[in-house]
Amino acid sequence: MVEGQREHWERTYDEHPEMYGPEPSEPAVHAAEAFRAAGAREVLELGAGHGRDALYLARAGFSVTAADFSPVGLNQLADAAAHDGLSGRLRTVAHDVRTPLPLADSSVDAVFAHMLLCMALRTAELHALTAEVRRVLRPGGSFVYTVRHTGDAHYGAGTGHGDDIWEHGGFAVHFFPRELVDALAEGWDLREVQPFEEGALPRRLWRVTMSRESNQGLV
Structure with missing residues (x-):
């Protein structure tokens, strides 16, 4: 499933280089405000794709590391950053x-x-990823992420892969129950779980804000 999803995203970005449009997502706008209020300067975006949110964060004055597993998407992002004069504030990492x-x-x-x-990541992989995010964050640093949840219209539709992962239209999604949000927040300061909707379906998501407490160690 992993390689199939990678190939699917590569084709999608190649065939639709502006599939999400030039405007940033609402969560990126919110995150920029929250990061600025906290005095953040260096931001890591995971799953940056072809970069509408990474470009927005760079324009907002942050130094951005944009990571994604799609070289096609990252090449599009690097070209857009160079065109907009943002290469000095944005670097891409294939990961x-x-x-x-x-x-x-x-x-x-x-x-x-x-x-x-909420891509095709197993629960164990999600726990490992959030531990890695906590590791690279400075004390007091913030983690803002969004996920589609089990109240979404596509939950249970299409091909099931187990672990609440359902593939619909070629895209595999791990739909989150609230219990998973709470489990991933263990060892963090969970600040907010905000429901919102996006797109024409609409997709139903949560915006989750967590922080690594200033006095926390890595273990």
């Missing part, structure tokens, strides 16, 4: 989040991920 993040401990102020955690 599969099933493996450890290629950053040092306590090296970024904030992490943003719009619908990355």
Whole structure:
């Protein structure tokens, strides 16, 4: 399933380089405001795709590391950053989040991920990923992520892969029950779980904000 999803995203970005349009997502706008209020400067975006949110964060003045497992999407993002004069504030990293993040401990102020955690990731992989996010965040740093949840219209539709992962229209999605949000927040300061809708279906999602407490260690 992993390689199939990678190939599907590669084809999608190649055939539809502006599939999400130029405007940032609502969660990215919210995250920028929250990160700025917290004094963040260096931001990691996971699942950056072809970059509408990474570009927005760079335009907002953050130094952005944009990670994704699609070289096609990242090439589109790098070209857009160069065109907009943002190359000095944005770098791309090809990375599969099933493996450890290629950053040092306590090296970024904030992490943003719009619908990355609800891709075809097993629950054990999600726990490993959130532990990696906590590792690379500086004390007091924020993690804002969004996920489709089990109240979404596509939950239970299409091909089931187990672990609440359902494939519809070629895209595999891990739909989150609230219990999974709480489980991933263990060891964090869970600040907010905000429901919202996006798109024409509409997709039903949660925007989750967590922070690594200032006095926390890594274990």
